[in-house]
Amino acid sequence: MSKQKWLWGIVVLLLIIASPGIMMRWNAEQSNNSYEIVIPYDEIQTVNKESDLTMDKILSSLKDAGLTTVSLEPLSLKEMEHQGLISTYNESELAAQLRFTPYKGAVDVNKGGYYISVPEDASYQQLIKDSIQPEEVQIGDESFYFLPSSNHRYDLKTPLGYDKLAMDMINKHDLSLIFKVENATNKVANEKIVKQLLELKDSSAGRLLGSGTEAIGFGQNSGNAMVEKLSKAGYYFYTIESNPLKGEDKIAKSTNYNMIRLHSINVNRETKLKLNASIDRTTRAVKERNIRSIFYHIKTKGNAEKNLAETIDYLTGVQKQMPNHFKSGTPELFDVVAVPTWVTALVLLAGILFTYLMSELVKWMPLRIAAVVFMSALAIGYFLLKSTIFLQAFALIIAVMAPTFAVIKAAKGSTRIASILVQYLKAVGISVIGIVIVIGLLNGNAFMTGFEAFKGVKLVYVVPIAGVLLFVMLELNRIVDQDLKKTLSNTVTLLNRDLKYWHVLLLIVVAGIGLFYISRTGNSGSVSNAELAFRQWLENILYVRPRTKEFLIGFPFFVLALYVMGINRKWGSILLVPGVIGFLSIVNTFTHLHIPVAVSALRTLYSVSLGFVVGLVFILIFKIGYRFISKAIA
Structure with a gap:
């Protein structure tokens, strides 16, 4: 005994x-008390298009309610067309439209590819030129960019870069910015995105959120070098709770686990999720699971202004219910x-x-x-x-x-x-x-x-x-x-x-x-x-x-x-x-x-x-x- x-x-x-x-560990957890709520920019744009509210009015009301951060996806030709910035035609479609005009035969149908109308804004023109380096084609008074099918590096869905006008709008309202990054099918497109990110790095934009199923550079020889460049520039990455990306674990190890835990609340998928349940889930994630970023989706169905009002109620509800020692702002990395x-x-x-x-x-x-x-x-x-x-x-x-x-x-x-x-x-x-x-x-x-x-x-x-x-x-x-x-x-x-x-x-x-x-x-x-x-x-x-x-x-x-x-x-x-x-x-x-x-x-x-x-x-x-x-x- x-x-x-x-x-x-x-x-x-x-x-x-x-x-x-x-x-x-105790001290690292207790000192890390800042959290953010993120809303994607494209969903804010949807409210703008489907209501009489201006972008300035929408962003101001969201920020006043507690929004801290907006996420921005890279533009692709498909997304630019969706926003009405450009129109795209394959060779057969454009030839058919010109059939009964003086320019019949101006399109070589044996030369496959996409004809892209030139956007009005110079920044979008520059984005397309810098990324896909298209041929410039003149048909009558109309100018087109031509992306040949032989260009295996880019298609309509390949990310080109980030919308500078959108960034200016976000910065105007003093909101933080998260860049969403997806893994392009080729390293050239990825490297150009990385190059733009390095040029855009400032105090308000220093975080990267993966998109799709793969982390940037996954499966590519230059993947590690890309991550290293971004990390050295001061960017750090998010990890989505219960939804890890392929290759994300390698990024975590190479950055000494300098990752922010993010929880997503998507009311468009979880259609039965009530407002109070969303608020409870948010506060519980922050205080109980070391989550420091909440990615909230605005409803896309129904009346846009009502959907915005519900989002504002969510933001104000979180502010009221969140324990006082947690502060809304820019999330921080854990101390080592x-x-x-x-x-x-x-x-x-x-x-x-x-x-x-x-x-x-x-x-x-x-x-x-x-x-x-x-x-x-x-x-x-x-x-x-x-x-x-x-x-x-x-x-x-x-x-x-x-x-x-x-x-x-x-x-x-x-x-x-x-x-x-x-x-x-x-x-x-x-x-x-x-x-x-x-x-x-x-x-x-x-x-x-x-x-x-x-x-x-x-x-x-x-x-x-x-x-x-x-x-x-x-x-x-x-x-x-x-x-x-x-x-x-x-x-x-x-x-x-x-x-x-x-x-x-x-x-x-x-x-x-x-x-x-x-x-x-x-x-x-x-x-x-x-x-x-x-x-x-x-x-x-x-x-x-x-x-x-x-x-x-x-x-x-x-x-x-x-x-x-x-x-x-x-x-x-x-x-x-x-x-x-x-x-x-x-x-x-x-x-x-x-x-x-x-x-x-x-x-x-x-x-x-x-x-x-x-x-x-x-x-x-x-x-x-x-x-x-x-x-x-x-």
Whole structure:
């Protein structure tokens, strides 16, 4: 016992000494409190075209409501035609139009390509000339640019460059500018876009948002050089949450993960999304997921002025609901979180000792030693090969074992509330040690921006439940013995017993609870409208809501399990199975490494506190029910 206390003390001491690593992440997250709301320029243009409102009026009203940034896509010939700036004809179309004019035969139909009317504004003329370098053709009094089919570098959809008149309009209203960049099919077009971006770089335009499915330069030999030029010029890139582009991970690594996390709200695709839900989603993304840019789409169907009014309501609603410590403006990059090697080494050592302590659940010493050797091998592998996969494997093992061990170690029943509280805090403490090891290892800008992640989230949901269920079965049947042969004999005896109907019924109930539980995990879990409303109410009051499965299911059942075990250990131990849900869930909360540490810590504090109180209510209900049943039987 004394040896164990010393080992626990060493684990805690190692984690305290290694705490500067986690504090670096904490400070980086807390100091990064600026966010922006972005609206695409083409959707603002649509409102202008479909209403009597001027661009100046629209941009002024949006800025007054809280708009900070406008995104601008590069023009293509197709987009210029869509805006009415030019007209394009292939050789057959133009020849057909000239058929009954004096210029019949002026178009060589055997020479394929596109004839492009010359735009009125000189800046658009220059854009076309600088990019596609067309032939100039005169047909009567009309001038055309000719893009031959033999020009494989450009077609109607190839990006040419950015609209300077649009940029002037955006700058006029003192709004920040994001350039959207897509990956052209050839490097020449990409290089010309990069050249223009380098010329346009200033304090109001320093961010690049990928468009399409590929990052600029993806699949091209000069791709890395393009990104390097843009990065050196002061540009930084966005990453769209849940929608990464091909090649984006390479950009992230080459720029030391200087990326801004962006969340898109598209009411044109999500047609059932209500205004309040959009506002809630925005504030939650900013405060809970390190999102610093919200890309909002104006509705394109229906009355344009009503759509603009709804957008203004959204912007003002976000300003009112966003917590005060977040400021609307230009998003900033995270400070560099470079965890020293010695910090990682101390956390790994703490994890190895923690593994040895947890392995006391296994009575066979060779297996305990093997567990420690395996964890040591992962640690050594990381330092030799510098591969994150070793840290991720190490963290996964800690994450699945910590809640399992916490529940089993603290499974000492009592009918005294003080004793129950001690065991409850012991289980929480063990889980917290596991959490600190996990976030201490998986730390840095790659994890904060979401390019690296904890691997094995589903295992954290399943393995602890299976582990505690196995413990309960062993506890109920007294299978485990210090002697391995005796343990095997007990197991064979259990397997030879007759199966009772109540065994099947219990299995069905457990399976039903399991299916319900799994259906609620992850981002696609099913939740009723009433529960959604309850969740939002909690969030409005508490800043972040505690998880329902923690404070209403897991922790209360664990508290009740300890009480019932004080009366009947076997029956009470069954309640440990739902009881472990609370502990595995708080570990899982911290494995979402793009969520700020402060948010996860506050959420866990709420869950642990409220969960114990609800657990006391469970005990009260149990006492009343127990007395009622006892009297009925008597």
